[in-house]
Amino acid sequence: MSQLRYFPIFLDLTKFRVLVVGGGRIGSKRALKMSKYCNNVTVYSLEFSQELQESKINLIKGDAKNIDENFLKNYDIIFVATNDQLVNKEICLKAIKQGKLCNNPTDTDISQFIMPIFYSDEDVEIAVTTYGKSSLVSKMILDKIISNILDDTTIRTAIEIMYDIKNYLKKKINDPSIRYRLYHEIFNDNDFEIFIKDNKIIEAKKRAEEIINEYARK
Numbered sequence: 001m002s003q004l005r006y007f008p009i010f011l012d013l014t015k016f017r018v019l020v021v022g023g024g025r026i027g028s029k030r031a032l033k034m035s036k037y038c039n040n041v042t043v044y045s046l047e048f049s050q051e052l053q054e055s056k057i058n059l060i061k062g063d064a065k066n067i068d069e070n071f072l073k074n075y076d077i078i079f080v081a082t083n084d085q086l087v088n089k090e091i092c093l094k095a096i097k098q099g100k101l102c103n104n105p106t107d108t109d110i111s112q113f114i115m116p117i118f119y120s121d122e123d124v125e126i127a128v129t130t131y132g133k134s135s136l137v138s139k140m141i142l143d144k145i146i147s148n149i150l151d152d153t154t155i156r157t158a159i160e161i162m163y164d165i166k167n168y169l170k171k172k173i174n175d176p177s178i179r180y181r182l183y184h185e186i187f188n189d190n191d192f193e194i195f196i197k198d199n200k201i202i203e204a205k206k207r208a209e210e211i212i213n214e215y216a217r218k
């Protein structure tokens with residue numbers, strides 16, 4: 001790739017309006033996935049899958065060839081997933097012209113974003129793409145990250161303790177630049193690292209306090 005193109009972000013979808021054009025296999029999968037994150041999902045299609053008909057998603061029956069700029073104004077994020085590539089392309093171009101975010105699953109040249117494969121729990125979220133080269137390889141990468149890295153309890157301990165330390169420092173020290181220095185100092189401290197590895201939470205917190213107090217005394 002000659003220039004950087006895809007910037008990863010984790011989007012709070014709750015207030016967005018999502019339109020999926022095409023209610024077949026792919027359109028259904030995407031609409032149902034989006035509806036877990038956002039109440040305002042609409043599917044526009046000639047026909048709808050069984051899963052969509054049984055869902056609470058808004059369904060509009062119609063020919064996508066009739067979709068115009070005025071209709072697209074009602075949405076923020078648009079997925080085009082009919083099996084007519086020309087229709088998909090035209091809607092995507094219209095949407096982008098209006099400054100909307102549009103995804104065309106079969107054309108990364110037009111798409112403004114990629115739907116990655118991802119894992120999330122209450123502590124951590126990881127998304128992977130191979131830029132559409134192979135979703136099976138993307139899944140393999142994600143599975144490897146989960147089993148080799150996320151299953152290590154050290155990570156959970158580190159997140160919990162560093163979050164506690166952050167809350168503590170925000171109350172205790174007003175200057176964010178000093179807080180930043182202390183986060184790094186604590187996180188890179190040898191003893192602190194060993195306590196985390198051994199899952200010794202109380203000792204790790206004590207060591208962090210020592211470092212903070214040492215700073216306060218200076």
Ligand SMILES: C[C@@]1(CC(=O)O)c2cc3[nH]c(cc4nc(cc5[nH]c(cc(n2)[C@H]1CCC(=O)O)[C@@](C)(CC(=O)O)[C@@H]5CCC(=O)O)C(CC(=O)O)=C4CCC(=O)O)c(CCC(=O)O)c3CC(=O)O
Nearest residue numbers: 104105106114115116117129130131132133134135136138
């Ligand atoms: C570019 C992208 C669309 C975008 O822009 O967002 C895209 C494009 C295409 N995928 C195709 C095929 C497959 N897609 C999957 C699965 C998923 N694909 C998804 C995302 C993306 N797929 C984006 C890139 C993300 C990335 O980089 O990884 C996931 C994450 C989300 C979702 O789709 O809901 C979901 C995994 C969810 C899960 O497992 O939980 C499988 C595997 C399977 O079905 O088990 C296969 C078959 C094997 C294979 O290809 O690996 C084809 C048809 C090729 C053809 O026609 O021959 C195209 C189009 C093309 O290439 O033309």
Ligand SMILES: NC(=O)C1=CN([C@@H]2O[C@H](COP(=O)(O)OP(=O)(O)OC[C@H]3O[C@@H](n4cnc5c(N)ncnc54)[C@H](O)[C@@H]3O)[C@@H](O)[C@H]2O)C=CC1
Nearest residue numbers: 022023024025026027045046047062063064081082083105
């Ligand atoms: N993971 C991915 O990103 C993948 C993407 N694809 C691509 O996604 C697209 C959709 O594939 P599927 O969902 O499997 O097809 P499908 O045949 O299951 O569904 C197509 C849907 O589009 C609707 N439709 C067709 N023409 C329409 C029109 N003019 N107006 C309104 N609705 C219309 C149909 O009623 C149907 O609901 C294809 O272009 C396919 O190549 C395919 C496989 C994987």
